[in-house]
Amino acid sequence: MLIESYDVDISVSTHSDEEFEYEAIAHLNVDIGPALPYLNATLRRGIYLPNRPALSWRHEGHNIGFWARRIAVDNLESREAAYAMLERLVGLVNRVWVQRDTLEPDPTTHKQLQPLEVHRSLPGLNCRACGEATCFNFALKIVGAQADLTRCTPLYEDETLTEKRAVLEGLLAAKWPAL
Ligand code: SF4
CATH class of the missing domain: 3.30.310.10 (TATA-Binding Protein)
Incomplete structure (x- = not known):
């Protein structure tokens, strides 16, 4: 320890x-x-x-x-x-x-995830199912770690969005998801 x-x-x-x-x-x-x-x-x-x-x-x-x-x-x-x-x-x-x-130690400074990167792969429906007025507002919340991707229900219900969901999950993935 x-x-x-x-x-x-x-x-x-x-x-x-x-x-x-x-x-x-x-x-x-x-x-x-x-x-x-x-x-x-x-x-x-x-x-x-x-x-x-x-x-x-x-x-x-x-x-x-x-x-x-x-x-x-x-x-x-x-x-x-x-x-x-x-x-x-x-x-x-x-x-x-x-x-x-x-583990392989990583001494580099990672680039911060940008809202536009997240927004690019969201459905773009502005349907408010996530509780936000627009997909971009949701992207801001995601980047600030104030919202979970699962709140965007279309991503999980519409099979044509599977690829976008995979991209987002890759962007947000952490090897240690829980403390
Ligand atoms: S639920 Fe998904 S598609 Fe609908 S507004 Fe929120 S981020 Fe956009």
């Missing part, structure tokens, strides 16, 4: 009287810099900056940052959710580290 213990800092950002979010940081007892290229190899939508070193990742609507000595995550609904998310992220780093001999 790489990370054996960590200290937690939780803060609250207030956006209005009713709108607030918790942000959490795990201060690590160990330098996880050597693990970041392996993590970069597994999180296809992560952005790795080797000079810092740091790795940012959008997942389930959260901005997540991995640095040598800390892991930070925002947009959490409670203190309990903050502790649980940090535990999942620490677990992810530890799993990748344990399996590093089976």
